[in-house]
Amino acid sequence: KRVAILISGGGSNMVALVRSMTGDHPARPVLVASNDPDAGGLVRAREMGIETAAVDHRPFGTDRAGFEAALLEPLFAARPDIVCLAGFMRVLTPDFVRRFQGRMLNIHPSLLPKYPGLHTHQRAIDAGDAEAGCTVHEVTAELDAGPILGQARVPVRPGDTADDLAARVLKVEHQLYPAVLRRFADGERHPIYLD
Numbered sequence: 001k002r003v004a005i006l007i008s009g010g011g012s013n014m015v016a017l018v019r020s021m022t023g024d025h026p027a028r029p030v031l032v033a034s035n036d037p038d039a040g041g042l043v044r045a046r047e048m049g050i051e052t053a054a055v056d057h058r059p060f061g062t063d064r065a066g067f068e069a070a071l072l073e074p075l076f077a078a079r080p081d082i083v084c085l086a087g088f089m090r091v092l093t094p095d096f097v098r099r100f101q102g103r104m105l106n107i108h109p110s111l112l113p114k115y116p117g118l119h120t121h122q123r124a125i126d127a128g129d130a131e132a133g134c135t136v137h138e139v140t141a142e143l144d145a146g147p148i149l150g151q152a153r154v155p156v157r158p159g160d161t162a163d164d165l166a167a168r169v170l171k172v173e174h175q176l177y178p179a180v181l182r183r184f185a186d187g188e189r190h191p192i193y194l195d
């Protein structure tokens with residue numbers, strides 16, 4: 001299976017995914033693409049010998065369709081079987097999602113359905129939640145709402161700042177996403193839960 005990974009920043013989830021696709025793993029990374037040409041993850045992908053593409057979303061302004069048409073070029077050229085959004089910070093239109101429906105995954109830093117959207121860690125702290133975590137889900141037209149493929153939980157500790165919690169969650173993201181991708185590439189759809 002050919003896997004394309006979309007990033008916007010440092011790409012730590014992308015690195016974890018790429019590192020997991022070795023040996024008898026049914027998938028291989030074929031492209032890392034970003035909406036930000038300066039994304040640190042692009043450098044890390046190139047260092048690992050992965051083909052990269054950068055399509056800056058800023059020149060397109062509010063023209064989402066225009067940006068997505070530009071992004072689709074390198075993405076289609078890579079002929080991915082699976083697309084992984086990993087720290088990808090642009091909302092995708094239903095048209096784009098439809099092209100990969102059923103084979104596009106995303107990792108979101110909350111225990112969905114709680115806290116879709118942004119600032120998930122601060123919201124969990126403000127709500128006094130005892131635990132937080134991350135979710136890998138299939139991407140559908142509705143933001144952060146597709147079928148759940150996996151979740152990982154961490155404790156929220158007294159005095160935690162959003163940064164403390166973000167760091168604790170990021171660690172388990174790097175465990176969860178590779179585990180889900182391997183099963184997904186094997187045709188598994190039953191959700192997994194890491195505690």
Ligand code: GRF
Binds near residue numbers: 009107109
């Ligand atoms: C992190 O906040 C992570 O929780 C979310 O995207 C952000 C950047 O991740 N998934 P990465 O290091 O670029 O993978």
